[in-house]
Amino acid sequence: MISALVTSAVVLQMWCVAGLLGISVLAILLSRSKSSTAVVYGATLAICAVGLVGSLRSLGGVPMNGSTVTLPIGLPWLGAHFRLDALASFFLFVVNLGGASASLYGLGYGHHEQAPHRVLPFFPAFLAGMNLVVLADDAFSYLLCWEFMSLASWALVMAHHREPGNAKAGYVYLVMASFGTLALLLAFGLLAGPAGDYGFAAIRAAPHTPYVATLVLVLMLLGAGSKAGLVPLHVWLPLAHPAAPSHVSALMSGVMTKVAIYGFIRVVFDLLGQPTWSASVVVLFLGGITAVMGILYAMMEKDLKRLLAYSTIENVGVIFASLGLALAFQANGLKLAAALAFTAALFHVLNHSLFKSLLFFGAGAVLTATGERDMDKLGGLIHRMPFTSFAVLVGCVAISALPPFNGFVSEWLMFQAVLQSPELPQWALKILVPAVGALLALAAALAAACFVKAFGVTFLGRPRSPAAEAAPEVDRYSLAAMFILAALCLLAGILPGPVIDALSPVTIEILSSRMPIQANEAWLSIVPIAESRSSYNGLLVMVFITISASLAVFFIHRFASHALRRGPAWGCGFSDPTPAAQYSGGSFAQPIRRVFGTLVFHARDHVEMPAPGDIRPARLRIELHDLVWEGMYQPIAGAVGFSADRLNRLQFLTIRRYLSLVFATLVTLLLVLAIWS
Amino acid sequence: MVVIPDIIVQGVQMLLVLLLAPLLTGFVRKIKARLLRRQGPPLLQPYRDLIRLMRKDVVLADNASWLFRVIPYFIFAATWIAASLVPTFRSGLLFGLQ
Numbered sequence: 001m002i003s004a005l006v007t008s009a010v011v012l013q014m015w016c017v018a019g020l021l022g023i024s025v026l027a028i029l030l031s032r033s034k035s036s037t038a039v040v041y042g043a044t045l046a047i048c049a050v051g052l053v054g055s056l057r058s059l060g061g062v063p064m065n066g067s068t069v070t071l072p073i074g075l076p077w078l079g080a081h082f083r084l085d086a087l088a089s090f091f092l093f094v095v096n097l098g099g100a101s102a103s104l105y106g107l108g109y110g111h112h113e114q115a116p117h118r119v120l121p122f123f124p125a126f127l128a129g130m131n132l133v134v135l136a137d138d139a140f141s142y143l144l145c146w147e148f149m150s151l152a153s154w155a156l157v158m159a160h161h162r163e164p165g166n167a168k169a170g171y172v173y174l175v176m177a178s179f180g181t182l183a184l185l186l187a188f189g190l191l192a193g194p195a196g197d198y199g200f201a202a203i204r205a206a207p208h209t210p211y212v213a214t215l216v217l218v219l220m221l222l223g224a225g226s227k228a229g230l231v232p233l234h235v236w237l238p239l240a241h242p243a244a245p246s247h248v249s250a251l252m253s254g255v256m257t258k259v260a261i262y263g264f265i266r267v268v269f270d271l272l273g274q275p276t277w278s279a280s281v282v283v284l285f286l287g288g289i290t291a292v293m294g295i296l297y298a299m300m301e302k303d304l305k306r307l308l309a310y311s312t313i314e315n316v317g318v319i320f321a322s323l324g325l326a327l328a329f330q331a332n333g334l335k336l337a338a339a340l341a342f343t344a345a346l347f348h349v350l351n352h353s354l355f356k357s358l359l360f361f362g363a364g365a366v367l368t369a370t371g372e373r374d375m376d377k378l379g380g381l382i383h384r385m386p387f388t389s390f391a392v393l394v395g396c397v398a399i400s401a402l403p404p405f406n407g408f409v410s411e412w413l414m415f416q417a418v419l420q421s422p423e424l425p426q427w428a429l430k431i432l433v434p435a436v437g438a439l440l441a442l443a444a445a446l447a448a449a450c451f452v453k454a455f456g457v458t459f460l461g462r463p464r465s466p467a468a469e470a471a472p473e474v475d476r477y478s479l480a481a482m483f484i485l486a487a488l489c490l491l492a493g494i495l496p497g498p499v500i501d502a503l504s505p506v507t508i509e510i511l512s513s514r515m516p517i518q519a520n521e522a523w524l525s526i527v528p529i530a531e532s533r534s535s536y537n538g539l540l541v542m543v544f545i546t547i548s549a550s551l552a553v554f555f556i557h558r559f560a561s562h563a564l565r566r567g568p569a570w571g572c573g574f575s576d577p578t579p580a581a582q583y584s585g586g587s588f589a590q591p592i593r594r595v596f597g598t599l600v601f602h603a604r605d606h607v608e609m610p611a612p613g614d615i616r617p618a619r620l621r622i623e624l625h626d627l628v629w630e631g632m633y634q635p636i637a638g639a640v641g642f643s644a645d646r647l648n649r650l651q652f653l654t655i656r657r658y659l660s661l662v663f664a665t666l667v668t669l670l671l672v673l674a675i676w677s
Numbered sequence: 678m679v680v681i682p683d684i685i686v687q688g689v690q691m692l693l694v695l696l697l698a699p700l701l702t703g704f705v706r707k708i709k710a711r712l713l714r715r716q717g718p719p720l721l722q723p724y725r726d727l728i729r730l731m732r733k734d735v736v737l738a739d740n741a742s743w744l745f746r747v748i749p750y751f752i753f754a755a756t757w758i759a760a761s762l763v764p765t766f767r768s769g770l771l772f773g774l775q
Contacts, residue, residue: 382742382743460742460744461740541758544758545754545755545758546754548691548753548754549750549754552750552753552754553750556750559731560731560732561731561733561734564736564737565734565735565736566738566741567736567737567738568738569738569739
């Protein structure tokens with residue numbers, strides 16, 4: 001009976017979406033009952049697991065006869081087209097993996113929710129929206145699903161609307177999402193051209209003039225870039241992502257930004273056809289700047305969830321820079337290098353969805369256990385929450401791109417692609433690509449520093465507040481979700497070959513080239529171009545680190561002293577200081593603030609030293625400016641506010657004035673028409 | 678298997694790096710001292726320091742976690758692995774740059 005309903009892979013995915021929407025309705029009906037949390041998250045978990053298996057099968061090239069479906073909804077002459085190809089399968093895999101782990105986490109975390117009826121109906125709807133965006137095969141359904149996804153996530157951002165700052169976050173998000181959709185609307189309008197065929201197949205077949213292609217690229221950077229968090233369109237992201245409940249934050253940061261990247265790839269790589277090399281310059285430049293700016297913001301942050309949101313911006317920058325590299329190589333016909341850069345981007349998409357979800361789950365666990373997001377009020381949690389802290393440690397190591405975890409592999413592949421830049425014929429790219437490579441290397445190093453700070457200040461040292469001192473370990477579901485993701489981070493890091501091979505259908509479809517088959521390499525190594533150039537073996541690195549660490553342990557314990565003493569920490573002669581006097585997040589960031597902050601944030605340190613004899617404490621005040629917000633958004637907001645104030649007078653006119661206004665408008669329109677024609 | 682001799686060569690190389698590293702430190706200290714017209718410590722002083730440090734007790738802070746105990750070994754291992762990539766007495770090592 002099931003096989004009668006599920007005739008193809010895409011139909012299976014559509015049934016999953018229908019199931020998610022059904023759960024959403026069910027959640028509204030159940031919203032007041034006690035069991036609603038378990039029912040909704042359990043059902044979402046099951047459906048996401050089905051979608052996950054389905055997407056893996058379709059990515060592995062097991063076609064179930066045909067991969068398109070047309071529903072008789074949407075525009076009357078068009079219908080709603082949905083299609084499943086390799087690219088969509090990969091992104092469906094990412095979405096459903098994130099969805100499944102967030103649902104599993106939600107099974108435990110959801111019980112702490114103050115207002116479940118504000119979260120439960122929108123959570124499956126948000127997942128359904130993301131699935132639909134990836135599946136859509138015409139511009140109209142794409143935009144509709146995109147808006148559905150945005151609105152569902154907006155509702156989730158506003159779930160705790162009474163908390164300070166959340167209303168502003170929701171407002172900024174709504175404005176930026178509308179702006180992004182407007183840009184996408186214009187981009188699809190340009191792509192469809194005067195003929196107005198909105199099906200992706202027709203758009204792909206039609207030729208596009210260079211002028212249209214450039215405009216579409218810019219509009220896609222604005223539309224998809226604002227959703228993904230490209231600097232300077234990122235301002236909503238660090239406000240909105242932390243405002244949502246933590247498992248939703250994980251979905252927004254780990255998965256929704258990837259859906260935006262999917263949109264960019266779909267239009268720029270697939271629909272526009274052969275790229276020009278000048279397009280890659282913009283993408284590369286924006287990617288590099290975004291990576292460095294994102295991680296610098298993260299470094300300055302002391303709110304754990306906002307730090308993670310800023311780090312998402314960094315990773316999006318890394319992915320866009322890889323995509324820019326792929327564009328540059330593809331425009332010049334360097335097929336192998338393009339496949340390498342593109343694979344690196346996709347691999348990083350997967351990796352980031354894994355470890356960012358894990359870290360947001362960890363932040364959520366800390367939030368449930370202590371009620372705190374401010375790192376300077378945490379500390380010492382490794383004793384109180386040993387399992388959570390271990391999982392978060394794995395996430396921090398993975399996101400810092402340390403071998404043998406997965407972050408290293410994708411960044412290594414990307415740098416291998418950067419090293420191919422001398423083969424590019426254009427001098428602009430020959431210079432720009434290594435410069436962007438240097439920016440990315442800087443971002444990677446800063447990311448490591450940032451996560452040393454995030455983990456060290458939160459989990460190590462002494463507790464800085466009573467809440468941190470009494471923190472309990474979180475429930476089993478949350479721990480299971482975190483440990484599954486941590487295991488996947490390690491697995492993708494030590495066995496990158498199968499992942500790269502699994503991505504090859506996508507690169508063949510989009511770039512019609514692929515990386516060398518990794519399954520043939522000896523010892524599970526991965527080889528980006530050729531064995532003689534470079535290779536990496538995550539498993540070997542892990543085995544050798546383990547062996548040499550064990551050897552060191554063995555020899556130290558065999559030959560060195562066994563005596564171990566515990567004593568109070570050395571307080572530099574100032575014994576038993578308050579825990580607040582420990583090294584804090586701000587202290588950790590201080591050197592980096594000194595080096596980069598004066599330029600990037602106009603950072604100033606003010607020391608208020610009382611006069612001699614005065615017994616007031618001295619104070620250090622740090623002044624930071626968000627130049628993007630102050631220089632770009634505040635003037636725009638000011639101009640909109642100013643004109644709105646002026647136009648407000650129109651609201652309080654007498655009927656005579658209104659009538660004369662209407663008459664004047666009519667006359668002006670007629671005049672314009674008369675002169676125009 | 679061609680791999681077995683390769684592994685032995687790699688192992689010898691790693692051992693050599695480990696054993697000679699303190700000597701290099703001693704040598705650098707000696708040169709530094711001589712440049713300042715001082716006598717400087719003996720060449721083998723770093724070895725003596727290491728042996729002496731091995732006999733000392735481990736002192737941990739009250740709130741130090743398992744991470745504090747584990748990480749030094751990992752740092753050592755990571756440094757050692759990195760050193761194993763550098764060719765010392767033979768190029769074309771198993772891990773090294775080809």
